[in-house]
Amino acid sequence: METKKKGFPTAFWTCAATEIFERLSYYLGRSLILIFATATVATGGLGLSDTVAANMQSNLTAFSYLLPLFGGIVVDRYIGAKYTTPVGMMIAGVGYYMGSVATTATGVYAMIFLVSLGLALFKNGPIIGRVITEKEQMDPAFAMRYTLVNVGAFIGTFLVGILYKDVFAKDGVLGFAPCFKIAALIMFLGACWYFFVCWRFLGDVGKRPFKKTKTQEELAIDAEKTVEEKKETKKEPLTTIEKKRIGAILIASLFSIIFWIFWYLGYLPVYYYWADNMNWVVAGYEVPSTWFDAANSMFCVILGPVTAALWRKLAARPQGDMSLFRKTGLGIAIIGLGYIFYAVIDIARGGHKASVLWLIVFAFLLTLGEMFFSPLGHSFISKYSPSRYLALMMSMWGFATFIAAKSYGPVYGILFGGNIPFKTACIGIAVVSFVAAAIMIALDKRLSALVD
Template sequence: METKKKGFPTAFWVCACTEIFERLAYYLGRSLILIFVTASVATGGLGLSDTVAANMQSNLTAFSYLLPLFGAVIVDKYIGARYTTPVGMFIAAAGYFTGGIAKSSAGVYAMIFLVSLGLALFKNGAIIGRVITDKSQMDPAFSMRYTLVNVGAFIGTFLVGILYKDVFAKDGVLGFAPCFKMAALMMVLGGLWYIFVCWRFLGDLGKLPFKKTLTEEEKAAEAKKKEETGTKQPLTTIEKKRIGAIFVASLFSIVFWIFWYLGYMPVYFYWAENMDWVVAGYQVPSTWFDAANSLFCVILGPVTAELWKKLAARPQGDMSLFRKTGLGIAIIGVGYLFYAAIDIMRGGEKASVLWLIVFAFLLTMGEMFFSPLGHSFISKYSPSRYLAVMMSVWGFATFIAAKSYGPVYGLLFGGKIEFKVACIGVAVVSFAAALIMIALDKKLSALVD
């Protein structure tokens, strides 16, 4: 399948649009957990503590990145990703439906398990990594894919704030159950879209495990080795170096995602008490902060995609992933300095919730310099036989971050340290990590050249 010079192939667009269904469902369900679990039983919730709710949301985030590591083995060695992807969406749909009928924490944990299991088989990103065959188009392509991902995320997080408390609420009971069932419906529709639309444009792509579908570069290298030795060769030196580079990038992604997820927590807790959430007489739903992040991703996706295209066209080429990662972490640090500035300037009074728009922009800018490019980097340099596994190593790093940010939040923002001091501390660590990443850029980039 060849990539047109003037744009991405149709297979890219239809597969990337699948992400809209998946992320709409995911963020609709994920955003609702904190509210559903802590709302009183009389209003349709479970009446449990903030800590329980935070742990449940953390587990959904974490295990939706851990289980794909096991799903990766399946699509790398046994079953084509085009078949596992819609099956995974249907399993996740069953999970969200389970959330819609949950009457206890056990029901929520069942939802978390089924959704995570479904996402373990959802390998659309790896498929896109093979749809795009021109490496110079990888970063722009994955930036555009990230835009479509966040179209779904924006719709989910924006609508949930209105749906559960206005549209689906009845006789004092909030509309949690219909919202979870809507998430289930989105996953069913997404699975059908994949079967009846994506398969049509994928040709033979994804029918076989990735181990059996080498790139042209890998076929040429393996043929040369077979000609020289007469046997199939293990990983080459350059392949081992590239795998090492993926692990190093994943290690730094842990730092990035801990601080990124950490930035959300004050919105629901510290700023919930120390900001005025009423704008023009309307009580702004807290889930709209998530929506602001997604909206900025949609806006910045095409901008950064064009930026990577222009940088790649330079004689010296594009910036490396390692330098972009350093800049992304540094931008997150600037966001925490802004948090500290808000806390200082409010002088004990409640600050306007509108200030969070600026923080959401900074959070998103750091995210766009980093998150979409991880999958692009892996698609470029991972050996095909380990493509899905390497994608999942990246996801496993996010799992570690997701399981870590809760305890880190308790340590830094649990009340023992002043909020502004904790924010400045996070910013300092962010800047230090960024400087290390940029300083090591040449050595790390040499691993993939």
Template sequence: METKKKGFPVAFWVCACSEIFERLAYYLGRSLILIFVTASVATGGLGLSDTVAANMQSNLTAFSYLLPLFGAVIVDKYIGARYTTPVGMFIAAAGYFTGGIAKSAIGVYVMIFLVSLGLALFKNGAIIGRVITDKSQMDPAFSMRYTLVNVGAFIGTFLVGILYKDVFAKDGVLGFAPCFKMAALMMVLGGLWYIFVCWRFLGDLGKLPFKKTLTEEEKAAEAKKKEETGTKQPLTTIEKKRIGAIFVASLFSIVFWIFWYLGYMPVYFYWAENMDWVVAGYQVPSTWFDAANSLFCVILGPVTAALWKKLAARPQGDMSLFRKTGLGIAIIGVGYLFYAAIDIMRGGEKASVLWLIVFAFLLTMGEMFFSPLGHSFISKYSPSRYLAVMMSVWGFATFIAAKSYGPVYGLLFGGKIEFKVACIGVAVVSFAAALIMIALDKKLSALVD
């Protein structure tokens, strides 16, 4: 008899769609910071240096991954994630609105704090990790979630370049304030979506802290331990091993995200001067590189989801997370080799900006083999009592990378090393990290199975 293919529950789709609101607002605001802070006061900006602007954007990126560690403790121990998530969206909305009325650097820093605090309470990923109960569906589900995440990211990064300089601009004043306020509106709508739509399909899921909602596997293990010892043990041996595996994977995540963020920097600096940014008479906005990455995520999400489903159906089973993410790091290395090839082939002339489409594709392909699978892996193997914390550990690795790629860029691409040589160096380190991760596959996989 033919087995009917099992799809994702409605709760998955409605919760995953809430990411569209959050990412649209985040990327609209994040992309605008560099331009708003450095634009002259006469055009509606703050008139500050590019160094200050870069630090502000870096802090928004970094602290939006750091503060979730504190939010994770709240949802794991005290308050259900279904309640903190819309509250976090409303707090972030207040942050973006503050950016819309900011007249000084203080206003921008207040925005950064409120947005980061709001995202600390936004625990939709952990909710999705419990909506999907079949482990074989985890990788495809989080790949599809990543597609919806990047629908929002694409709209935000694509529109921001048009909105602030065309649609909302008036009498020489650029439309920064309306753009930030639009980001605030998106977060308010997202919070309302979560309350009036997501809650309807979640049932009781997320009402209690994660430590009070054990999986069937955890209930069986706890009952067995009680029967053997007569006491409730804090963590079993396999749970400790799984936590160790999550920390090891997070260490490799630092390497991956440093090189991923680093790949953006030449677009705004080196290639800004060494590429022709005019295509068919139109000056291509630099923010469209971010949009290209998001668009490729949208396209590749269903493709990689289908690939993971096919691999999971094999007689030998799915490919391990460590092999998949090792390949992701290697693909990033291929991207840097492509950067070096462009620099060599242009022979001192300006290369066409269209070559960046290929690099954006390679960057995104590496990302799809890495980023969505981290949350999937943690949802499969993290003890429930530490689910949100373990997801935030993965995010904390991104915080370290976000605070590190600036100094790494200065070291490699600050002018002392030839651009193509630096790119080849990054590629070599990427390949080495990938080989180490694949070589450790059996040992790391043994920790979780």
């Protein structure tokens, strides 16, 4: 399947649109966990502590990135991603339905397991990485995919705040169960979209395990090999350049742990610290806390086309685009600026409640840092991962997010749940971010040499 110079193929757009269904459900359910778990039993919640709720949410985030390692092995070696993806969406839909009938923490953990298992088989990213065949198109394509991802995330996080407390609330009982059921229904509809629409345009892409398909670059390298070199290749699973590229992917994944710990950590003060230290009423309406997630998604939708155009323009330069490593360093530095802004708000309010509108600025900084990093990881892996390890490498990138997701709950307890002043904790995070960014940028040339 060839990529047109002036745009992306229809298969890209239909596959990328599938992300709207998946992310809408995911963020609707993920945002609701913090509120559902801590709400009193009388209002339809579980009556648990904020620490337990934070760990529940972190587990959903973490295991939705851990189990894809298993899914990566499946689609790389045994079953084509074209088949596993709609099945995974159906399993995740069953998981969200389990959340709608949960009356104990055990029910929530059952939901977390089924959703994570479903997302393990949801391999839309690797498929997009093979629908787009030109490396120069990868960064813009994955930036646009990220825009569609966040269309779903925005709708989910924006609607959930209205649905659970306004539309479905009745006689003092909040509408948690109907919201989880909506998340389940959307996943089932997404599976139908994938099966009846995406399949028409994918052709042979994703039909076979990725190890049985090769990129044009890999085919060209094979064609240049001598008979003896081909024999050696059969004995040696990975060539030298393949080993270096996998090493570069693993190094970038390590730095992504730092990025995602601080990114996820930035959300929790919104629900807990700023819940008590900000005025959440704007024009007579009490703003739902989940709208902070919606602001992040909205900025992703806005910045997606902007960054896609930026990467196109930079790639057209004689020296080419910036490397992923430099972009990652800039992204981590921008996250650090966000925490400096948090500290400034806390100092400036002087013991009074600040306006919740200030969180819009933090959401913008959080998103700007995200756009310099998150959409490009899968693009980087699609460019340089050996085909037989494509899905596994994407899952390894997700494994780094798993580590971050399992870490940010305990880190929150240490930095924001103890005796450390809020502004001091924020400045400390910012310093670590700036140091990590400086190291990443300083190592840029050496790391980039691994993939060339």
